[in-house]
Amino acid sequence: MPRFKTVRGMRDLLPSDAQKLRRLESLAREISELYSYEEVITPLVEHYALMDKSGTEIKTRMYTFEDLGGRRVVLRPEFTASIARLMATTLRNQPKPVRLFSTGTLYRYDEPQFGRYREFWQSNFEIIGSERPEADVEILSLTNQLMKEIGLRNYWLKIGHVGLLRGLLSTEGMSAAEQNTIMQLLDKKLVHEAIKQAESTVSTRGISALKQLLQAKGDSSSKFFKQVEKPLKGYKNSLNALNNLERIITLCKEGGIKFRMSIEPGFARGLEYYTGMIFEVLTPELEISLGGGGRYDRLIEHFGGEATPAVGVAHGLDRIALALDKQESHLKQNKKVVAVIPINAKVIPQAINLTQRLREEGIHVMMEIMGRRVSTAIQDASRRKIAYALILGPDELEKGKISLRDMKRREQKLVDYQTVHKTLTEELTN
Numbered sequence: 001m002p003r004f005k006t007v008r009g010m011r012d013l014l015p016s017d018a019q020k021l022r023r024l025e026s027l028a029r030e031i032s033e034l035y036s037y038e039e040v041i042t043p044l045v046e047h048y049a050l051m052d053k054s055g056t057e058i059k060t061r062m063y064t065f066e067d068l069g070g071r072r073v074v075l076r077p078e079f080t081a082s083i084a085r086l087m088a089t090t091l092r093n094q095p096k097p098v099r100l101f102s103t104g105t106l107y108r109y110d111e112p113q114f115g116r117y118r119e120f121w122q123s124n125f126e127i128i129g130s131e132r133p134e135a136d137v138e139i140l141s142l143t144n145q146l147m148k149e150i151g152l153r154n155y156w157l158k159i160g161h162v163g164l165l166r167g168l169l170s171t172e173g174m175s176a177a178e179q180n181t182i183m184q185l186l187d188k189k190l191v192h193e194a195i196k197q198a199e200s201t202v203s204t205r206g207i208s209a210l211k212q213l214l215q216a217k218g219d220s221s222s223k224f225f226k227q228v229e230k231p232l233k234g235y236k237n238s239l240n241a242l243n244n245l246e247r248i249i250t251l252c253k254e255g256g257i258k259f260r261m262s263i264e265p266g267f268a269r270g271l272e273y274y275t276g277m278i279f280e281v282l283t284p285e286l287e288i289s290l291g292g293g294g295r296y297d298r299l300i301e302h303f304g305g306e307a308t309p310a311v312g313v314a315h316g317l318d319r320i321a322l323a324l325d326k327q328e329s330h331l332k333q334n335k336k337v338v339a340v341i342p343i344n345a346k347v348i349p350q351a352i353n354l355t356q357r358l359r360e361e362g363i364h365v366m367m368e369i370m371g372r373r374v375s376t377a378i379q380d381a382s383r384r385k386i387a388y389a390l391i392l393g394p395d396e397l398e399k400g401k402i403s404l405r406d407m408k409r410r411e412q413k414l415v416d417y418q419t420v421h422k423t424l425t426e427e428l429t430n
């Protein structure tokens, strides 16, 4: 018999992990409703060419294959390209802004390691059609609210703007392709190599400005923005980018959106389509980001649509679950479960009837279906962390009664068989 294992980099999510992931997904969906985002479900398989603008780096890490019709296809490595495709085609005439939410699995042929999987989950939010800073603020705000609702502690947002570096490098005469190489190196924290690479094109003054950008790190104060402004004198596009970033941060502050942030003008992200503000969610427990996003005003037109500004974010649900585990913080479960245990075969019909009645009332029930003795069934319920057990015995039932056992307190009382759903609802909401 061959021993079957999952394919390298792929995971089975066992009940407790699957439950956590679904809970995170449903919290993200609640946020999407709160912020009026509509869900779209796009295919897992997309054309290879769709990933053209996501960047050379990600293209080397895609699951690429030819389908039986000879088409070159990929397993989607992210949602944004699919959303841009939709906006350039089917949804092109949709009144703007369009707010879209997606969730599901993505595929990247990364080297498997802690927090880096070949199949992983994201919740993804995109606003399409607004070039205004209010849209950037909304993406930051919903990310902040989601992290709070999840119960994540000590997180901060690292924020930058690709226009700062690109403005400088293009004024210095560097081609977009060369700029992409520099951005990739910076994304991998290879700062020394990035500067070395830039030295072949960029003037001494430009290199000095670049170094200052790469070292700068600060808070939302206007003092910090003034400090970043100095070396950028003469680099008009970089100064515009800095103004835009300052406006976004000021709107967050004045709008009362509170989160810890670190503004890093030399920050770059791996994806190449970004044109404006970029950010990542970080925690001290993980060295890698829990989420990331930014503005991409040129991607939709690349797919043949009209020039359409857009900004979005994706949250890495697997990594958020890892960070929560490390923080020993548990996601609140939405429902408690009740066990229904018949003492003997005679009362099974009443047990089934009661189970049905409780489920119709929205109470989660697990019925004893192994014919085990009551003590064994109670032990099993306790192992499964069940909140209450309802025990049905023929003698009590004749008097219209059953036993309600509080599993945690190990206390038992007789309750009315007919109205037990009311008693239980009260107990469960206390």
Ligand code: HAM
Residues within 6 Å of the ligand: 077, 078, 079, 080, 108, 110, 115, 116, 117, 118, 119, 120, 121, 122, 124, 125, 126, 271, 289, 290, 291, 292, 293, 294, 295, 296, 311, 312, 313, 314, 315, 316, 317, 318, 319
């Ligand atoms: P990204 O930074 O490539 O951005 O991915 C977003 C998040 O997905 C990461 O911060 C991380 O939490 C999670 N993630 C990425 N790769 C892996 C992996 N191999 N294993 C586990 N988790 C992973 C994007 O995907 C952009 N599409 C975000 C965006 C939306 N930008 C604008 N709109």
